[in-house]
Amino acid sequence: MLPRMGKGEADMNRKPRQSGCLSLGFIKKETALPSEERMGKGPVVIIECVEDIPCDPCVESCRNKAIIKESLTAPPVVDYDKCTGCALCVAACPGLAIFIVDCSRGEKALVYIPYEMLPVPREGDRGDALDRSGKRVGSAEVAEVRKEKRGTTVLGILVNKHLAMDVRSIRISERSDG
Ligand code: SF4
Numbered sequence: 001m002l003p004r005m006g007k008g009e010a011d012m013n014r015k016p017r018q019s020g021c022l023s024l025g026f027i028k029k030e031t032a033l034p035s036e037e038r039m040g041k042g043p044v045v046i047i048e049c050v051e052d053i054p055c056d057p058c059v060e061s062c063r064n065k066a067i068i069k070e071s072l073t074a075p076p077v078v079d080y081d082k083c084t085g086c087a088l089c090v091a092a093c094p095g096l097a098i099f100i101v102d103c104s105r106g107e108k109a110l111v112y113i114p115y116e117m118l119p120v121p122r123e124g125d126r127g128d129a130l131d132r133s134g135k136r137v138g139s140a141e142v143a144e145v146r147k148e149k150r151g152t153t154v155l156g157i158l159v160n161k162h163l164a165m166d167v168r169s170i171r172i173s174e175r176s177d178g
């Protein structure tokens with residue numbers, strides 16, 4: 001089963017400036033998310049950038065030209081058919097506003113997140129899966145660590161599939177031996 005897209009109906013109308021963080025309901029209202037069919041096919045970008053902001057490293061980073069901004073201040077728009085889920089834009093975004101969700105892996109989803117804290121986690125580390133407000137919503141395991149020469153470190157974390165559109169960070173509590 002793909003992650004539910006309707007969680008957070010109660011906070012659908014909460015604006016980020018009132019709550020201090022984005023909600024899935026607000027993102028659904030403000031952006032065109034990929035279809036469930038596209039999400040089930042493999043990794044795909046989720047851009048949670050809803051402000052008009054003079055910034056475009058995401059556009060420049062995408063070799064497939066999947067990200068478009070109509071003007072420098074317009075929010076980015078994605079052509080999901082062109083996105084391969086490579087995560088280059090995740091590392092390039094200074095706003096830490098881009099994620100990759102891969103729901104094509106059975107019971108678990110792989111969510112790529114930008115991660116700026118130290119120490120950099122290692123593969124096999126485990127911890128709490130956190131939502132956009134920093135609340136624990138489940139458990140997560142680091143499956144992949146990408147240290148980019150330029151840009152933000154990107155972690156691939158495994159979470160239960162139904163949490164794929166909720167989990168946006170990890171709080172490490174168990175370090176692996178590796
Ligand atoms: S994940 Fe890769 S292909 Fe998809 S939008 Fe980002 S840079 Fe482009």
Ligand code: SF4
Nearest residue numbers: 049055057058093095
């Ligand atoms: S680089 Fe990040 S913050 Fe800048 S427009 Fe793109 S998604 Fe938004």
